[in-house]
């Protein structure tokens with residue numbers, strides 16, 4: 001049966017129905033929705049694990065969990081948040097927004113799109129099953145940290161490590177197919193007149209992120225494959241007794257890992273670059289410098305990986321090279337922050353929830369960037385490494401960076417998706433409670449970190465008690481504030497809010513996606529719009 | 533053929549294949565781990581593999597039917613091409629991880645174990661007998677990893693295999709030219725020759741493995757030389773197997789009269805894949821066998 005959509009031929013209402021609509025979907029919006037809900041679910045699961053960690057760390061001594069179980073908590077918290085929350089949420093946003101922003105009817109390869117999504121429940125089903133079995137007393141879940149360094153994960157890894165390895169393979173296949181799809185969509189589905197340098201910044205950042213993904217996810221697949229054979233088939237890649245090297249694992253892992261952290265921030269940069277101009281009612285300042293800065297960050301991200309390994313032992317030339325290369329990244333990142341601030345300069349600003357999150361992003365991400373700069377100074381990192389200072393650093397860039405970007409994007413686009421305005425009062429409550437609690441949660445970690453408190457340890461010495469108690473209070477507050485978010489999203493999606501959204505939604509909004517009605521039709525653009 | 537076909541968009545119908553794919557892969561990996569852990573075949577694995585076979589067969593059949601029915605316009609064709617090219621790029625990066633491991637092991641790990649740079653005392657106290665020479669024929673700890681007796685030479689079988697694969701790249705190109713010129717018969721002949729060369733390569737490779745295992749003591753668990761050797765050539769051999777299978781499907785389709793002089797994306801995709809496998813082999817020949 002042909003499904004060619006002809007000109008002037010309205011297929012809008014041909015929505016498949018029932019569970020099949022989701023299981024067999026070829027629709028970018030439905031798949032985007034599934035990605036976003038999956039990510040939301042994982043957010044609460046990963047968050048629960050974090051609260052177990054913070055409950056244990058509320059006061060010194062061992063209260064609730066065994067150290068062995070604590071290790072499983074930190075490991076699965078990290079893995080779930082990175083691979084199950086941030087990455088799927090970004091792919092979900094790309095699914096929803098990229099076709100609409102470039103004037104396409106859908107993604108370029110819709111079936112592969114659905115496959116990318118459905119692999120995730122498989123992968124995380126396996127991973128979470130190992131946690132459930134651990135809770136039921138049947139062996140240990142992965143317990144070696146989200147970075148799964150050899151030999152912790154090879155020689156000393158529990159049996160569940162092999163399931164973990166294949167779960168990472170499935171996630172990798174999913175990410176690679178997802179990014180191939182995004183690249184094909186952007187290269188091939190742009191409306192006539194939509195040249196590359198007219199694309200919205202969000203599309204640009206995802207375009208570059210997709211390249212990062214196809215370049216490094218296969219390397220991660222290679223790393224876990226070597227782990228698998230080291231564990232089960234007698235190879236000695238990461239075993240010095242056979243001529244290999246455990247440090248080699250770290251090089252391969254971080255060759256993936258550092259680009260990965262940029263994979264987790266570039267799309268948020270894109271979201272912020274859409275929101276700030278809208279609410280400042282000005283064009284983005286320095287469009288082309290934004291594009292070039294994103295590209296330079298992506299390039300540099302491939303040559304800085306060993307800043308995670310300063311204390312591992314490297315020739316001095318290596319230590320210096322990776323220190324200077326890492327510092328260079330601050331330049332394009334600074335360009336971006338400068339451009340956001342300049343966009344706001346003399347704009348007629350209003351402060352709806354997306355804008356509040358965007359501004360918080362700019363402030364708090366920048367704090368994370370600065371602590372990054374402290375960490376990349378090799379001799380200083382000898383002190384900071386593996387302390388809570390690092391934990392503070394990456395939670396500022398990931399929670400108040402990546403995750404705040406996602407929340408800003410959800411509030412920004414929710415009216416477009418559902419046709420209903422979200423509840424602004426609740427949105428503001430969500431914002432203010434989150435932004436306060438998140439700082440109570442993570443700011444004290446800087447201090448205990450600088451004072452030497454090691455990360456990933458369930459107990460600590462007494463002088464760290466106050467700051468840890470504070471962080472734990474912040475953690476529970478932050479966790480429960482997210483229920484406001486959940487409630488607000490559900491309320492909006494079910495149309496329980498009073499205000500209907502217009503097509504343009506926001507007074508200052510520009511771009512193809514805002515020319516469509518809200519909610520956007522099932523197939524975004526059935527005929528290509530003309531871009532001037 | 534128009535290069536741009538913008539006033540008509542194509543969206544495929546909903547499809548069960550992605551879901552089948554998920555179930556197939558998840559089942560396969562669970563079966564694989566259970567098999568490894570039990571040390572004997574877990575029945576989940578063959579079930580998973582059968583599902584994977586069903587997936588490939590069913591999904592590709594569906595796509596071929598749609599393509600033959602003329603549903604795909606030029607834009608869809610371009611999306612497929614972009615998809616295939618970047619898929620091959622991701623495969624390149626997969627091999628890059630293992631090449632990276634090989635270079636790291638040779639250039640850094642081995643030298644450091646031998647005491648280079650500031651590692652003199654490591655060498656002295658851990659494994660003073662270890663000599664940093666590639667290939668590693670005495671492992672740091674020979675009681676844990678029994679080292680191979682000799683190096684796999686480059687100029688016997690591997691050189692022949694290089695010739696075989698390079699020739700096959702030429703034959704597949706000739707077949708492609710024939711297809712483009714609309715000559716069915718040479719297409720089939722040269723494609724058949726390519727498949728045959730792929731099979732010959734695989735037979736020679738099996739021969740080489742048998743020799744390595746039975747006569748040279750070169751095994752997967754014989755230390756870093758064996759690890760890198762079998763990981764790289766093994767994954768390459770797996771890709772040749774996939775490539776040969778895909779070429780065989782193309783051959784069958786050509787004999788059935790599929791493809792036209794200007795519409796034959798599947799054929800081209802397989803040809804690209806084959807060239808990629810060939811280039812990887814050149815890397816292997818130089819860095820694994822020769823240098």
Ligand code: HEM
Nearest residue numbers: 261264265307308330369372373375376385386390394397
């Ligand atoms: C100006 C930019 C940045 C610089 C200079 C920087 C630098 C660093 C350095 C040197 C470390 C290693 C610290 C140590 O282990 O001793 C580190 C860790 C980390 N960074 Fe950044 N970073 C930057 C931005 C980011 C961004 C944007 C993200 C993610 C969105 C990020 C995520 C992480 C993570 C997850 C870790 C910890 C990994 C681990 O050991 O578990 N960083 N950063």
Ligand SMILES: [Cu+2]
Nearest residue numbers: 258261307308
């Ligand atoms: Cu890094």
